[in-house]
Every structure is written in structure tokens, then in C-alpha cells.
Amino acid sequence: MKQLLLVFLFLVILSCSNTEESYSPISAPLDIPEVFENNILPPVIPLDNPQTEEGIALGRRLFFDRILSGDGSQSCASCHQPQLAFSDDNPTSRGIEGELGTRNTMPIFNLAWNYSERFAWDGKELSLERQVLEPVSNPIEMNSDWDEVIDRLNAHPDYPTLFNQAFPNEPISADLVTKAIAQFERTLISANSKFDRYLLGEVSLTANEENGLNVFMDEARGDCFHCHGSPNNPLWTDNDFHNNGLDATFTDLGLGAITGDPTDNGKFRSPSLRNLAYTAPYMHDGRFDSLEEVIDFYSEGLQASPTIDPLMKKIDQGGVQLTDQDKADLIAFLLTLTDPSFLETQGPPN
């Protein structure tokens, strides 16, 4: 009897593999840059969503496709534009109906190295996969309905095949859309700036850039490194939440609205300082148009509040009052974190 059952099962398996051309996606591990390999922990890849060539290609196509939005007018890339390091140049984002959101569009790079996996300015998104669900259905973003999105994808001439190649024998679902897009997002890696090449010993810094680095690292001047990384943490962010002293009272509670803890009010995630040349305007609400304004703020514009980070110094005087030379050099250094090659390699699918 047992033998019979086995033979039967075997036949079923054979017949399955005969009728449906089962496809095995090709594994495509991330290409880890040398400056990351040398210094920081490996990226976070969920066990149930390994990187594959087909998954990444599908994710790239979906990311640039307006099919995800309610009226077919917007894709993820409408706000996350490759030529702006996957951010945009509006102070706050603009949805399909032209409505303004309250937050500045975040750039997308090196997100697989956000080890605590708390995404968005306030940490409300708990994984890259889950993050994808939000903009699609958000009325002031893509204003779509997930069931309709799935219907549209199923009725599309290409997507059913592409999904089947990336995720064999699974029906198209929101879950698979999020997996594919997250795989694509994890391939958006920026680690080829002048400063990266300096770390690898390939180029040297100018005297101004070097002084700027010293201001950044000097506890008595910039003291930026305690929150924004260092040559040893070339992500240039701690991916943690702080109130850096923008406001005395808060219209946006940030992390506090997510945790419900008033001691988190006014805290936002430290952004990476890579690619600032492309990501203006700055801060969670895009209040500063230029890096000059940002540095003036840190130097003399700090606002006291109960949750301001203890790392912010001389708040009663607005800050540590950097000299004009130190300010200019600090900006020169920040701009060495610009990676033009990142913009070139990451366009829409052909």
C-alpha cells in the first residue's frame, strides 16, 4: 500500500512538472561595495524574499509603472526620481490629485543596511516589504485599491509571465508586488562617491574638504558624527531617531506619534548624508532649500524643547557658532559624499 502511494505521488509530481513549465528564478546576491564590506555588518535580506534576477527585474518594472496608481498617472518614480537619487525637489510630496503631503520624499539607497528596519522619517514602516503597501493605497499619494491593482496586473499582457518567473506557481498578490519592489530597492546601492574612493586610497581630499571632515568629527565644532556616521560607518547615518532642534513646538510629532510616548515627540530618523547634492530641499518637511541654510541652522538656529537631543550644544546661543571658513569647508566635505555614478546606473527598465 505504502509503495503504491509513493508511486502515485511520484506520478503526480512528474505530471505537475510536465504540464506547467516550472521556472527556477536565478539567485542574484547583492554586490556589496568594498567600503561596506570592510567596515559594517552585512545587509538585511529577509529569508522569505531572497534576491533573484527575475524578482529584481519585476520590481524595477513595477517601481516605474503607473499601473499601481488609481488613475494611472503616478508611479513610485514620480516622487522617487532616479536622477535625484530617488527623491524629488518638492518640500513635501505631491500625490496624484496634486495634494501635498506633510513630508519630504526620502531618497532610496542603501536601505538594506538599515539594520533596525524602521523606515520613513518616523520609523512607522517596519520593513521594506511592508512599506510598499502604504503609498499605493494612500489617498494623497497613489490613491489606489490593492484589489484593483491585482486585477490590472492579471489582465496585463506581460505581468502574469513576469510574476510567474519571479515567483513560480504563486498567484499575483499584493504580497508578491511588495516582495519584487523590495528586491529592486535593495539593489539601489550608493558607495562610489569621492569620499569612498578616498577611503580606498584612490584619491585625496582638498585642504578644505579635509578641514570639513575635521569639523564634522570634532566634538567642539560640528560633532555631526555621533548621529550621522563616520569614515568607519560609511552609511553616513545611525538610522536612529533624534530631535536635532528644528522647532520649539511641534506640528509633526514624528516618532512620538508612532510610539505614543511624549519623550519621542519631535524625533525623526537621521537621514544619510550621501547624495545631498541631489536631495534638496532638506529635513522631514523640506524647510531648507540649501546646505548653507542647514549649516546655519546647526551653527546658530537651534531651538530648545524638552526632547532636543543632549548632543546639541550651546542651545541658548542657538548653537556652537561655526566660523564662515568652517561652514564652507563642512559643506565642501559633505559634497564629497556625492555619488554621480549612482544616478547613471539606476534608470527605468528599457
Added chain:
Amino acid sequence: MINLKYKRHFIYLLSFLLLACNSKDQDDLLQSVVLNFSFEHFWDDTPVSNADFNDFKFTTEAGDVISIERLRYLVSDVQIIDANNVGLEYDVYNLVDVTAGEGLGFEFQDDIPLGTYTVRLTFGLDNEDNAENYADLNSANFNVPEMLGGGYHYMQFDGKFINSESAEQGFNYHAIRAVDISGGSPVFPQDTFFTIDLGTIWIGPSTDISIRANLAEWFKNPNSWELNELNSVLMPNANAQILMYENGQSVFSLNE
């Protein structure tokens, strides 16, 4: 964050010889033991966890009312030394992150004879360990700038105090290897990592070692800490580092 590097080495040459001669006898006595270290934090007698942070509820020896906002520190290099002064050193390190409630314990296993041992560990990293590159500590943003000699923070203790003008002011009690950069390049006046001696402990097959950290001691003994004078930019201040080193000696003890 727990990190165990099983680069175990004998700390006394003598021990090596002894073991080598008696290896047969010793082998028979070896048993698997698990050492489980945990850290509990206090302000004098009051337990402190991250739930007590962001609240002006602690008073220093000098009378300053403070709130703790961030506290993380490194311990490393566990030593166990038997009655014959024969010892083993385990090249481990652990980042105790009280803010995140992570790394509040760590454990490791080895095969050693059961018995009573003196147990010690290092606060911070000794100079040799401090010169290495640790991916996890870099990722946790725990580095010390190159211009201060590089390496890692031993401790990052941030908070606020009520200053002499009755206003809230931040403090950054960051312990590192004392460094003097007044001459341009880093000079190290004295070591500021230190040994935490837990005394003698019976080590059986599974041994819990609970360490008590009295945070008030950082501000108390032998130097009553004046936050109005020493509150931030203490990393390049070698004198402040030496005061921290002195005060740190009485912070840790065995929790009995």
C-alpha cells in the same frame, strides 16, 4: 549586541606549562560550563532601566538633578583565574545598550575544571582590542574620531541636567581612551580602560554572573562630578577622561 570571539589564550606562561605537564589529569577534569553574564543598573539602591529614562529623577553627589537619555558601554576580555593563579582570558566583547534594552547579557561556553575562580572583565577595550576594526560597533556608530586616536567609545552616557541657571542642559559623559591633542597629534597620557574585579565565584556547569552597575558612582567617587563645569566636549579632555576612569572603579560589582 553580543560578540564572542573565541580567541582564548593563557594569561600566564606558568599556566601553560602547568597544563602542558598535567594535561592528562586536566583533561579528565574538564567539563562543559556555560558562563552567563548579565547587567543590572541602579542609581544607588534604585533599579534603573530604559523605562526610567527622559525623566529628571536622579540626583548626583554634587546635587545636580539629571535625566538619562542614552546609555551604552562596552565590556570585554573575561578572565577566570583559579586558586593556583592559573588563568584563562576570553577575547570577547559586548555592547551593553541600556537605551535599546539590548546586550544586557551575554554568555559563552568552555570546557574547564569546575571550581572557584576569580572572575574579572574589562570596562571598555584594552589598547590592543581598541585598535581592531569591529563591523558591529562601526554599524552601531560607536567610533572615536581618528583625530582622537580612533578606536571606540568605552561608554556613551548622554542626558540632561538642571544647570546653575535652573535651565535644562545636555551632558555627554563619553568615556574613551584618554588623549591629549594639544600638540597636534594624539598623545595618550594614561590608560583609561579598567578591570572590573568580581571577586571569587564558584563556576559550575551553568553559572549566572549578575553584575551590578551603580550609575551614581560615575558622578560620585572619588570625584564629585560638577556637571556645570564638565558637561560636553569631554572626549578631547584628557583630564576629564582620567576623572571618569577614577570614578568608574567603583561602578561595577557582583550582584549578590
